[in-house]
Amino acid sequence: MNDSFTISIPSDDDGYVLFQCPTCGTYFKVTPSDAKDDGVLEIFCPCCGLVGENYITEDVFELAMIISKNKAMDMIHKELKKIERQFSKGFVTLKVGKPPKQEPEDPIHSSIEALEITCFPCCQRNAKIKPILKMTGCYCPFCGVKNYELK
Numbered sequence: 001m002n003d004s005f006t007i008s009i010p011s012d013d014d015g016y017v018l019f020q021c022p023t024c025g026t027y028f029k030v031t032p033s034d035a036k037d038d039g040v041l042e043i044f045c046p047c048c049g050l051v052g053e054n055y056i057t058e059d060v061f062e063l064a065m066i067i068s069k070n071k072a073m074d075m076i077h078k079e080l081k082k083i084e085r086q087f088s089k090g091f092v093t094l095k096v097g098k099p100p101k102q103e104p105e106d107p108i109h110s111s112i113e114a115l116e117i118t119c120f121p122c123c124q125r126n127a128k129i130k131p132i133l134k135m136t137g138c139y140c141p142f143c144g145v146k147n148y149e150l151k
Helices: 032-036 058-086 131-136
Strands: 017-020 027-030 116-120 125-129
Touching (some): 116 131
Antiparallel strands (some): 017 027
């Protein structure tokens, strides 16, 4: 039985994917190609400058939990059905009811659009960050260098 699953994280109209810093909670966007590039060793939060273990948003985490719960309930029900067949005749019987209702697995939508494309001159890469960070200074998501008043 295949226990793995894939969650598709959509990109916005410009091709950027939403990330959330696990430390400060700031949202920002980078392109999937930049995030997977071998030249980018770690992703830094543009607000706090710290490296996170992962930048999964709450929506993605919640969807993963729902999918996992649905798969686990299906597996448990199938195993109980097998046991029911084994004990169908005899002194002890087991009656398994209907399969449990599945929780809806709603697709993820790229919902945060109040971010602006910013060019980071240190790495010659772009990311989408909050406009206030652009004015006050932020960290490059690709190398961690502090940039002030980006254009």
